[in-house]
Amino acid sequence: MDNLNFRHLYYFWVIARDGSIARAAENLSLTPQTLSGQLATFESALGNALFRRANRSLQLTDFGQTVFSYADEMFQTAQALTDVLRQPPENRPLSLSVGIAASIHKLIAYHLTAPALSLSREVRLNCRTGDTTELLKRLGQRELDIVLTDRQPASAEAGQFRSHRLASSSMSLFAAPDLAASLSADFPASLDRQPFLATSLDAPYISALMNWFSSQNIRVKVVAEVDDSALIKVFGREGLGYFAAPTAISEEVCRQYRVVHVASIQEVRDNLYAVTRARGGYNAAVAELLLERPELDDKIENTEQ
Structure with missing residues (x-):
């Protein structure tokens, strides 16, 4: 850095x-002699x-090409920043x-984030998925503006973060048509020893669902543990087993x-929260995500059987 002017x-x-x-000197309003000396x-x-x-x-050397690739990225970014700063504050994109x-199920995540993209101002969205603990750490380090999760921060973190309730949906069970037909008859006893697709993530609703199975004397036959909510639905579509998802997105x-x-199992619920830093303000896009979403509460769709 000492040598970089x-x-x-x-x-x-x-x-x-x-x-x-010559062309560069004209664009920079310098004489060619001055620019040549600066180079x-x-x-x-x-x-080098x-x-x-x-x-x-003039042709770039290999070293010159390397320097140019970094310089080009730097000054293109600087130009983009200049363009943004020239706009009136109310027209600048929100980050x-x-x-x-x-x-959190991917369809639920979409419903929770989509409202921010409908604002009159442009919003530049950056999403990161991961473990809630790690995401909260990044929130505390100001790498994130908000965390959407299915659990509230631990009591030890209460002074650092604020938790906002967004929605609470019951859970429903889904399966491919042939398997669903056999499970619908004599429910819930029909679930006994039937293939179940479980999430391998530490989702709070999974513990509640397992307790509900136990209360109904249902012996759970887990045939796969999957840590991706979209993939578990694909396995279900192929008839490998039944799976659980929030009732709020059953139609989708x-x-x-x-x-x-x-x-639908009303006793088992998927609770959704937004977590922000306890101190400091937030922009309009974050404020939009903090609004409760009653349309996701206990929404039981009349899906085709």
Whole structure:
């Protein structure tokens, strides 16, 4: 960094972009002699030639091409930032970095984040999925603006974060049509020893669902543990077993994965929260995500059997 003069780097970038010192000097409002001297000073500081002359034109050396690739990214980004800063504050795009717990179903995650994208201002959305603990760590380090999760922060973290309730949906069971037909008769006893597709993630609703199975004297036959909510639905579509998903998205699950809604279990719920830092404000996009979503509460769809 001691040898890197950013004005010289900018001059080099313009020369490489324009293809000649004469054209670059005109664009920079400098004399060709001055610009040539600045380039020579920069090459001397770096200890390597950036250009070679070929048929009265300048060509980048291998070293020059490497430097140019970094400079081009830097100054393109700087230009984009300049364009944003020239806009009135109310027209500038909003930045929204969202952490989404891997245990949240992907369709639910979409419903929770989509409202922010419908604002009148442009929103640049960046989503990261992962374990809630790791996402909260990144939230505390200001790498994220908000975390969407199915559990509240631990009491030890209560002073650092604020938890906002968004929705609470009962859970439903789904299966491919043939399997669903056999499970619907004499429910819930029909579930006994039938193939079940379980999530391998530590989702709170899974513990509640297992307790419900036990209360109904249902012996659970787990045929696969999957840590991806979309993949578990694909397995279900192929008839490998039945699976659980929030009742709130039952219509979409049935339509997208061509499965059938078997039954809703009101005693088992999927609770959804937004977590923000306890101190500091947030922009309009984050504020939109903090609104409760009653349309996701106990929404039982009349799906085709």
